[in-house]
Amino acid sequence: MQERKSRAEKRAATAARILDAARFEFGAHGAVGATIRGIASRAGVDPSLVLQHYGSKQALFALAVRPADDLTADGVPAHLAEVLDLRLRELPPATRALMRSMLTSPEAATVARDYLQERTTNLSSTMVGDDSEVRAAVIVSSILGVTIARHFLDLPALADLTSDQIAAVTDSWLRPLS
Numbered sequence: 001m002q003e004r005k006s007r008a009e010k011r012a013a014t015a016a017r018i019l020d021a022a023r024f025e026f027g028a029h030g031a032v033g034a035t036i037r038g039i040a041s042r043a044g045v046d047p048s049l050v051l052q053h054y055g056s057k058q059a060l061f062a063l064a065v066r067p068a069d070d071l072t073a074d075g076v077p078a079h080l081a082e083v084l085d086l087r088l089r090e091l092p093p094a095t096r097a098l099m100r101s102m103l104t105s106p107e108a109a110t111v112a113r114d115y116l117q118e119r120t121t122n123l124s125s126t127m128v129g130d131d132s133e134v135r136a137a138v139i140v141s142s143i144l145g146v147t148i149a150r151h152f153l154d155l156p157a158l159a160d161l162t163s164d165q166i167a168a169v170t171d172s173w174l175r176p177l178s
Contacts, residue, residue, distance in 0.1 A: 026097030031105035065098035
């Protein structure tokens, strides 16, 4: 016998469907090209429900593109190598949406800048030397550049890298951490 969902459970499931649809639509069309109607259609809901759950397209965008993982200073070098390896594979819809929109949407630029600053600060805290923040910013920015070159510019040299090749590159980046 199938249990009936409560009103709160149905509401949460609808909100999750809308957020998933928004991640896809923002990833495919960017912040400017995605529409509330497109998101609603993909989620199988009325457009008014999108606004009822999230308030505005901008608020939904900010939530849809926010990376879910939390980075601590422990394990940053391994995390960065893993991130680079993942960024050369398939991008999550939220990451694709943020990257597609960060140069055309002030809201996306703010989300991207805050995220990159967080990563820079965490990496810098694991490094020694007066220039640790600059070195961390260069590493974080390099990963961003590699991601753009691979997924949006289709740079052939990055298309078929193995994990070992990626590790060799990141080892040279991360060697000065100690």
